[in-house]
Amino acid sequence: MAQDLPQLDQQAAQAREHQLRFIVNVLTSRWRMIAGFTIFACAIYGAMGMMRVQSSGGLYQAQAKVLVRPSLWDLDSLKGIQGTPLTRFDAQSLAKRTSLQRLSEKIARALVQQDIAEGKELSALSNDEEYAAKAAEIQSALSLSVPDPQSGVITIEVGHMPSRDEAVRVADLAARVFVEENLQIQLEDDRKTHDVIKKRLQELQQELYAAETAEWEYKKAMGFQTYGSVGDEMARIYAELNEKKALCEETRAKLAEIEKELSANAAQLPEALGNVTDTVVNEMLAELDALLQEQLSMSVIYNPEYPGLVEIADEIAEKKAAILEAVKQVDQGVGDGTNLWKHRQNLYREQIDLRMNVTGMEIRMSALQRMLEELVPQIPELANKNLEYERLAKESQRLREQFNKLREKEFDIRTALSRDAGQVERYEAVEASALPYGRARTQWWMNFVIGALVGFVIGFGLAVMMEIMDTSIRGIDDVVNYVGLEVLGTIPKMRFGKPRGGRRKRGTYVAATSEDQIDACIVTQHDPKSPISEAYRALRTNFQFATLQRKPKTIMVTSAVPGEGKTTTAVNLAVTMADRGIRVLLIDTDLRRPNVHRVLKVERGPGLADVLREGLDVHSAIRPTRMENLFIVSSGRVPPNPSELIASDRMQRLMALLKDEFDLVVCDAPSILVVTDPVLLATHVDAVLVVISVNNPRRETVQRAYKLLQAANAYVAGAVLNGLEASRRHYYYYYYYYEDGGKGQRRWFHF
Known part of the structure; x- marks a missing residue:
């Protein structure tokens, strides 16, 4: 990666x-x-x-300013209110809401009233059409702007006025009308705002009632027990239980100390008296302990109101009273007894109270333990229901807070309506130094x-x-990307006449007055250092390197459509090949519209058509040219069946014969998409060159021609891009070394 x-x-x-x-x-x-x-x-x-x-020229403009003062409740009280959006009353929103058409109509009527009172020209206005025209004129000259939204100042600008006084008068009236109109608009907005808030307040009250009702009903379905309340209750029970346990242990410790003290006291009393009192009291205390144990056992199972528990409680009270009475009688039997016996009597009373307290605490601890056992199974169910209950509680709380807040705001707004809640007033006088309109603009x-x-x-x-x-072929990239052919050479656009233009463009001119006065071979012979001549030599070299493995001896030069320069390319390619000492034969295989004989200025017949149709010896049709090593076979007379002649076996044998006698045979063929001759001839040659003219054929046209050659299993060596402008960058570098010896000024940029 x-x-x-x-x-x-x-x-x-x-x-x-x-x-x-x-x-x-x-x-x-x-x-x-x-x-x-x-x-x-x-x-x-x-x-x-x-x-x-x-x-x-001569028109004037004037400005008037008004100030919008929002009230405190407009800025603060209306923030955060849900429901219908409320209209803000500030300078920017007011300027956007103001209708210039309605404002212009009121200004026009105010101007007419002033002129009627003063007897001026506008007093003649009488019908609605004239009022509308004047209002439209004012509207076109009227504009509202807010330079600084924080300041609350609205600038009313009036232009296109014929005089400074008229501009000032219209601007002053515009400010007055604006203030009066928006005061009424503000009052209406305030009332609408109050109505919206009252309506929203009623809606919130209904929503709050519905939310509280839903919360109460859900809590009722839960047995008025929530997850939080049960948790708090369990925490309270645990705290009380621990407290009772600690207190019970402390009480038992005190009870043990009293029992030790009673034993010590009994040893100091006379033996008969001590045994009597201890035996009687201990028997009664044992009965009391039995009753307390029974009460404790039943309190774990039954509620305190159970009749059996009530009877045991009464028996315990009677037993306690009996013990106290027995101790009292012993005390009376002793008479004036010693202080030691009185102390023993107090210990018995305290022992009874402590035992009663221990029993009571054990009963309470048993009840608390039972309550915990009842609450623990409720925790999972309450936890599941707690989410819904909390949602209902939060919704009720939210609506309650919003209702209280909105009720306070409604009170503020109701109070504000009784005084000036906000005001629109004149900020400053109309500017007297109105500038000419023309100079005031951009x-x-x-x-x-x-x-x-x-x-x-x-x-x-x-x-x-x-x-x-544009889908035409415009450069080398288009041929490579869209057609799929390699470009073996690029030929500049050939111009005829006196050279003119820039240094690079002059190299593409051929010195002649017209195209008919020169044959194509003169381009490479008359000016061998020209860019065009060098382009054909580059084509020759590139073709030889591209076909180095195949080494074709017969090639066909064709194009997709007529007018792409295939004949000129074929002739000049043959000339450049002959310059290297290769014996080249140029055959004009365009039997319908031949052109090679005109370019090389030779006779038309006998030619290829005569050899194929009448069986003439091909050597009688081969003619030398002014160029050494270059020979030509013209097309001859136009036959009635050119395609059949090109596809015949005689044509195949003829190409095989000429291949042996010459080093290279160049065939100038017609266009592929016009006739079928080049597709048929492509099966008799070793390689094909396709000439493509810049900005002439469409990409689809060249692609279709290339597919026809592929269907015929022809070997297409490459393409020749013809008619390219010599002002392109690569030509400048390509032909740089053929410039004059003196240094010329070179551009520092190239497109």
Whole structure:
């Protein structure tokens, strides 16, 4: 994956380069159209701007300002209210909401009323059409703006006025009408706001009642026990249980100390008295302990109201009273007894109380333990229901808070309606130093700049669209990418006449007054250092290297459609081959519209058609040319069946014979998509060269011609790109070494 990153970066860089190259190609190839649109739009828009500036001479503008003061409740009280959006009353929103048409109509009527009172020209207005026309005129000159939204100032600007006084008067009336109209609008908005809040308050009250009802019903279904309350109850029970246990242990410790003290006291009393009292009291205490144990056992199973528990409690009270009475009688029998016996009597009373307390605490601990055992199984069910209950409780709390907050806001708004909740007032007087309208606007030259930018954008957009829609062959990349052929040579566009233009463009001119006065071979003979001659030599070299393994001895030069320069390419290729000492035979296989004999200025017959149709000796049709090692077989008379002659066995035998006698046989064939001759001839030759003219055939046309050759199993060596502009960058470097010895000025940029 890490090894692919440089490759991805390289592909991204190539994509960016292709995009930039596409834009540059559009600008360089269609600059005339872009420049035309730019100049046209610049001239039209600039002229219209100058006409507006000239026609506005002597017009004036004036400004009036009003101040919008929002109230405290408008800024604070209405924040966060859910429901219908409320209308804000500030400068920016007020300027957007104001209807210029309605404002202009009121200004027009105010102007008419003033003129009627003063007897001026507008007093003549009488019907609605005249009022509407005047209102439309004012509306076209009226504008509202808010330079600083935080300041609350609205600027009312009036332009196109014939005089300064008129501009000031209209601006002053506009400010007055604006203030009066928006005060009424503000009052209506306040009332609407209050109505919206009251309605929302009623809705919230109903929602709150429904939410609280749902919460109560759910809590009722849960037995008025929630997960939180049960948890708190269990925590309280555990705390009380631990407290009772600690207190019970402490009480038992005290009881043990009292029992030790009783034993010590009994040893100090007379033996008869001690045994009597201990025996009686101990028997009664044993009975009391039995009753307490029975009470403890039943309290674990039954509720405190159970009748059996009530009877045991009564028996315990009676037994306690009996013990106290027995101790009292012993005390009376002793008479004035010693202090030792009184102390023993107090110990018995305290022992009974402690035993009663221990029993009571054990009963309470048993009850607490039973309550815990009952609450523990409820925890899972309550936990499942707790989420829904908490949701209902939160919803009720949210609605309750929102209701209370909105009720406070409604009170604030109701209070604010009783006074000025917000006001629109004049901020400052109309500016008396009104400027001429023409000078108050944007400078006139900006119209030319804007027009040029608009024209450039339109022209460039159309150029890009035409470039994308153009499917003609425009360069080497198009041939390689869309057709799938390698380009063996590029031939510059050939011009005839006196050389003119730049240094590179002059090399493509052939010194002649017309195209008919020169044959194609003179291009390589008359000026061997010209770019065109060098292009044909480069084609020869590239063809030899491309076919180095096959070494074809018969080649066919053809094109997809007529007019692509295949004859000129075939002749010049044959001439350049002959220059290297190779015996070359040029055959004109276009039996319908032959052209080679005119280019080389030889007789038309006898030719190939005569040899194939009448059986003439082919050597009688071979003629030498002015070029050494170059021979020609013209087409001859036009036969009635050219396709049958080209596809005949005689043609195949003829090509085999000529292949043995010459080093190279070049066949100038007709266009592939016009007749079937070149497809038939392609089966008799070793290689095919396809000539493609720049900006002449469509990509689909060349692709279809190439597929026909592939269907005939022909070997296509490559393509020749003809008619390429010599101003392209590669020509400059390619033919740099054929410049004059003196150094010329070279461009630092190349497209």
